[in-house]
Amino acid sequence: MSIFIQQVQLNQKRSDILIEGSRIAAIGEKLTAAADQIIDGRELIAVPAFYNTHTHAAMSLLRGYADNLELMEWLQKHIWPAEAKMGAEHIYWGTKLACLEMIKSGTVFFNDMYFFPQRIADAVREMGMRAAIGMTTLEASPNAELIRQNNEAIWANRAKLPKTITLTLAPHAIYTVCGETLAKLADFASRENLKISIHLSETQGEVEQCKADHNGMTPVEYLDSLGFLSEKVVAAHAVHLTDSDMQLMAARKAAIAFNPCSNMKLLSGLMPFRKMSDAGVNVTIGTDGNASNNSLSMFDEMKAAAITAELSAQTTTACTAEEIFTAATRNGANAFGLDAGEIAPGKLADLMLLDAHTPCLVPSHNLLSNLVYSADSSCVNTVICDGRILMQNRQVPGENEIIDKATEYAAML
């Protein structure tokens, strides 16, 4: 399977891009190549696609279900009761809706943390995306046994998953999973070469409770004391880290998923982007779930990230558009061991083609600034993942059925 993109705008000049199999085979000014599919790139701009490093995709069924409430009222009276009604088919159609929204806004990969992982994997495979699927551990949940059974089922099925889907471990947080389990999971991840996701230091309350429960240690210090922190870890939120927490995360090569919209909407706090980056932590970007954002668009998230960087540092020079775009693309790919996030020969063929005539991309004094501050999903014409076209001319195969089914399953909640 091969794709030949002719005369596309790439790094401010016209290039041809040849994709063979999963990878970019060649880039040149006047390539000649036979290919199964040819794309006329003359009105298009090629850029890396997005890697969404923290979400709960199926929560898309709860988009707009409850907003602007106190956190505990939101969780206890609205989100948890609705989630209790969600079975495997809700998860499947909710994930498909999320995949559709992500593809439409240029995202090819997401790191998911939710329930019924086999049905999540089915949805991802059918949509052609990449995903890291977290087998959530949540010891305090009444559904703990069901979660455990589901996790065992997908684990047994691991060898049959396509190469674009990996399984991760996903202990929910330090306040829902005990230290002994966290240590075991870290050990298992090390032996099996798995990534681990966890919600970390999302609120100041979590930090204070951790200090009270664990001899004054911050959540980062506590996790490190358990031997949990390593290059396997992608920690979501990481809003309330001390300077030494950041240094520890960098020393252990743990990455973080920055979720600026969710953090502002839920008033969790402002993640200090500048300090975190300067400490050497790999900062990636995630959208969090649609119940708390309420969008999976990485365009929204990049603008919020840049604004959060400024607000937290209280300077307009706190970041550059290039840093934010890199966080949303290459940093996320790297965190999950994907040789992607840039358009170069040999890299995985994950990219989007933007319509150069979209007004929000004009003029083109600075393409990356336009992408971070101005663009939205309307400028994404084509999305290619692992060498396959997932969307062309903004059309995704089967989208009407997904919308109808997701609407139907959401109405049951």
Place this chain on the structure above:
Amino acid sequence: MSIFIQQVQLNQKRSDILIEGSRIAAIGEKLTAAADQIIDGRELIAVPAFYNTHTHAAMSLLRGYADNLELMEWLQKHIWPAEAKMGAEHIYWGTKLACLEMIKSGTVFFNDMYFFPQRIADAVREMGMRAAIGMTTLEASPNAELIRQNNEAIWANRAKLPKTITLTLAPHAIYTVCGETLAKLADFASRENLKISIHLSETQGEVEQCKADHNGMTPVEYLDSLGFLSEKVVAAHAVHLTDSDMQLMAARKAAIAFNPCSNMKLLSGLMPFRKMSDAGVNVTIGTDGNASNNSLSMFDEMKAAAITAELSAQTTTACTAEEIFTAATRNGANAFGLDAGEIAPGKLADLMLLDAHTPCLVPSHNLLSNLVYSADSSCVNTVICDGRILMQNRQVPGENEIIDKATEYAAML
């Protein structure tokens, strides 16, 4: 001229909408009507269009020209030198680009403050939008004489403007226009029944300087001492108002244009939405110009407004999606004396038709929440202004020429 929209989703049920001339003539479940144009609304949702109450449209040519700099470096080394090169044709094509971006994202009206008002008016008329065009007063500028001549020219031409375009007075700010001139302009606005725009209390520095210069008065108190504040005034930004400033604005029936993206990106501060609304001030929403946002999408602005409301009040209950949407629609229309901002018989026919199958609008637990937190321009299928279709199926007549010309004029800067 008449338009018949059949079986569209309106306020959660199916309705027909008949538009005759500039206004909505009838709404009903099964209307029968002959019309010049018929729109099949079965896959569409009708909502009021947006009113952008503060922008500098032609600065679209400077989108992405300079970001993430210190304010004075940004202005003195980048923006002012570029603006000095902008002639009437730059303004015309820059405004056309801005109109195109606004139409594509559901906006039908903007309140502009810039130079060469006649060419702004030409662009607006050709694009079919509504606008209030501000004849900028900027006494400190080296271009003051040129500005004065331009203002006189459009004033002489006032009677020939279409009814969708009004002229306003637009003294730039209290620190660029002297008190005597401000008082004269307010008096003139009162006699001629004109709206007045002004940048007000945008930064803490402006407030401090005003207090130092004017016997400890805040900018709001200073303007009131000049007899400036009235229902004619739409003040942009209004970030740093005291409680008594807010009460004074409400008592004088002055409106404000909330510019959350610009205020956060330039670190001007967080406008206290909850307090301002509770004080009784008419809060409208504007995008500011593309040099400081860098988008004219009111979707971006609504999400930023909701987030700013929460950050400034430090509570997740600081606003509702309905309040934010109303600020972006009806409040803006009202501030400019337009009988619009809701879809009801007799109102001006300004509305957008959304594609109900856009993933970011699904599910539809709460349409207004989806519009504020999740939607982007990709969901806007059709835009109608003053009873005329400006965009249908996301196509705007002449858009490729606008993109090409704007690109060409931007490259000269």
